[in-house]
Amino acid sequence: MADQKMQEKYAELALRTGVNLQKGQALVVNSSIEGADFTRIVVKKAYELGAKNVHVNWADDELTLLKYENAPDEVLTTIPQWHVDQYLSFAEDGAALLSIRSTNPDLLKDIDAGRVAKASKAGAEAMKEFRNYTMNDRIPWSIISIPTGDWAKKIFPDKSTEDAKESLWEQIFRIVRVDKDDPVAAWDEHNATLRKAREFLNKREFKKLIFKAPGTDIEFELPAGHVWKGGSAKTVSGFDFNPNMPTEEVFTMPHKYGVNGTVTSTKPLNYGGNVIDNFSLTFKDGKVVDYNAEQGHDTLKHLLDTDEGAKRLGELALVPHESPISQSGLIFYNTLFDENASCHIALGKAYPTNIEGGSDMSEEELDKHGVNDSLTHVDFMIGSAELDIDGVTPDGKTEAVFRKGSWALDFNS
Numbered sequence: 085m086a087d088q089k090m091q092e093k094y095a096e097l098a099l100r101t102g103v104n105l106q107k108g109q110a111l112v113v114n115s116s117i118e119g120a121d122f123t124r125i126v127v128k129k130a131y132e133l134g135a136k137n138v139h140v141n142w143a144d145d146e147l148t149l150l151k152y153e154n155a156p157d158e159v160l161t162t163i164p165q166w167h168v169d170q171y172l173s174f175a176e177d178g179a180a181l182l183s184i185r186s187t188n189p190d191l192l193k194d195i196d197a198g199r200v201a202k203a204s205k206a207g208a209e210a211m212k213e214f215r216n217y218t219m220n221d222r223i224p225w226s227i228i229s230i231p232t233g234d235w236a237k238k239i240f241p242d243k244s245t246e247d248a249k250e251s252l253w254e255q256i257f258r259i260v261r262v263d264k265d266d267p268v269a270a271w272d273e274h275n276a277t278l279r280k281a282r283e284f285l286n287k288r289e290f291k292k293l294i295f296k297a298p299g300t301d302i303e304f305e306l307p308a309g310h311v312w313k314g315g316s317a318k319t320v321s322g323f324d325f326n327p328n329m330p331t332e333e334v335f336t337m338p339h340k341y342g343v344n345g346t347v348t349s350t351k352p353l354n355y356g357g358n359v360i361d362n363f364s365l366t367f368k369d370g371k372v373v374d375y376n377a378e379q380g381h382d383t384l385k386h387l388l389d390t391d392e393g394a395k396r397l398g399e400l401a402l403v404p405h406e407s408p409i410s411q412s413g414l415i416f417y418n419t420l421f422d423e424n425a426s427c428h429i430a431l432g433k434a435y436p437t438n439i440e441g442g443s444d445m446s447e448e449e450l451d452k453h454g455v456n457d458s459l460t461h462v463d464f465m466i467g468s469a470e471l472d473i474d475g476v477t478p479d480g481k482t483e484a485v486f487r488k489g490s491w492a493l494d495f496n497s
Contacts (some may be wrong), residue, residue: 085322086231087251090262094228095126097260097267097329102226103180104325107134110179112171112358116186119143119234123184139174145188145234148357152195160203163210173215178321188234189417192357200356201386205259209392219435220443221317224325229256229420257419261384267437278315281402282334284495285312289360290475293335293338293400293485295427297471299364304400304429307454309440312336320443328386329408332424336407336435339454340446341370343397351465352427354417358383362381370396370456372431377404387431393458403427405469405489416421419463427467427486432458 099105111130115123125139151159152160155428174181192200208215218225236248243251257263264270293304314334316324344367352361360380374396377384388395401423409416409425416422434456436442442450447457473486484492 086250086257090253090257091122091125092129093267094257094260094262095129097262098126098182098226098228099129101268101271102228102326102329103182103224104215104222104323105130105133105135105180105322108136109134110137110139110174110177111135112145112174112179112181113138113140113184114182115140115142115184116232119184119230122230126182126184126435145191145232149195150192152192152199156394157199158203160199161206168214170212171211171214175214175223180325181218181223183225183227185227185229185418185420186232186235187354187357188232189238189354189359190234190357193359195357197356197358197382197386198367198394200358201382204356207253212459213388218327219437221319221432221437221447224319224323226326226329227420228260228329229418231256235418239414250271255412256293256413259412262322275326276317278331278334279493280495281421282312282314284493285334285336288475288483289478290485291478292342292476294474294476294482295466295471296473297348297350297466297468299348300346300466300471301342302345302347302367304338304397305454306336306400307339307342307439310336310438311438311442313435313438317437328420328424330421332407332409333401333403333428335399335438337438337455338358338397338400338429339370340393340396340434340451340456341454343367343370347429347466349464349466350468351415351422352417353380353462353464354419354422355380355383355387355462359417360387367397372396387460387462390460391458393456394432394435394460396431396456397429398432398456398458398461399428399430399438399463400431400472401430401463402486403467404486404491405467405471408430422465424462425467426465427464427471427473427475428463430461430463432456432460432462 130138231246231249233253236252240248261270346366348364363377366374470487475485
């Protein structure tokens with residue numbers, strides 16, 4: 085069992101720095117029953133910080149699997165209105181949302197990928213209005229992870245379940261800076277570093293980024309008025325929060341019609357309880373026109389077929405190869421961690437906040453500015469120690485951004 089005091093520090097960090105919980109604010113927590121002990125610590129801390137209400141939505145991998153094995157399609161694709169209304173009522177009240185994600189990466193590996201895709205699409209359609217609250221920073225939200233037995237064994241297969249969980253706790257504590265004397269202060273410093281990087285990139289106003297590495301040769305046009313984000317975000321009411329813990333990225337959006345070339349994955353992608361690995365995508369005018377995968381080909385196909393926007397990109401993120409997650413040498417089979425080990429891109433919906441004035445634009449206005457829309461948003465990793473990135477400036481000059489997986493820019497210049 086992981087150290088109780090460390091878990092308490094982690095819970096407090098998630099509440100103070102993650103969602104920045106305010107006195108009198110409600111909190112919604114999504115968690116698994118396997119993480120009940122840690123979740124109770126979070127709830128207790130939340131009330132100590134002044135939460136007026138803490139509502140927990142529980143999930144259970146075993147029950148999820150049983151449903152996929154036995155329920156008809158009509159059940160999997162019908163989302164009760166009360167479920168949607170629950171989230172909307174909390175959002176309208178300005179509640180904070182904390183998701184504790186720890187799903188078994190192989191949970192649905194034996195389930196027909198088409199059934200999983202149908203269920204995922206139905207859920208995304210039902211929650212579209214609520215997703216606008218999070219993707220436009222109208223409420224504070226944060227995602228963290230804690231070890232579960234199946235997940236830990238996937239990472240440390242040669243250890244017993246308990247030893248694997250203990251090893252994963254140690255890695256998580258280190259990566260999210262809970263091992264520091266003052267994790268909140270450590271995150272303040274980390275956010276300041278990411279802020280400096282994104283401010284530098286925003287001043288550069290690159291028209292295009294060119295990625296080259298083994299299996300990757302691709303150009304990303306950046307829309308006029310694009311905005312680099314990273315680290316802490318700010319709600320429309322002015323409160324800072326950290327959407328992802330950990331996070332090592334600065335990110336923006338590529339133009340939905342301006343991506344050309346081929347990109348190859350550098351880490352496995354855990355999507356919908358299945359692993360997609362060793363895959364590549366070829367883009368023309370922003371759209372995937374060819375793809376292949378050594379593992380999870382059908383799952384990738386169904387992801388791309390979610391809707392028209394799933395074949396285009398909504399995010400482009402830069403992460404140096406020397407990030408703490410990358411240096412761990414581990415593959416986490418969890419996008420929250422793996423995406424912060426490596427430069428990555430996302431199929432699907434773009435964050436409207438990644439373009440000037442985007443949060444106030446209609447869907448038609450966003451489309452005119454090159455902002456992709458979709459029911460899905462799925463990050464996958466393309467960075468490595470062999471990745472070079474060049475940026476094309478507004479006056480047409482080419483400038484080194486990454487060399488051999490690391491920053492080539494001087495943020496102090």
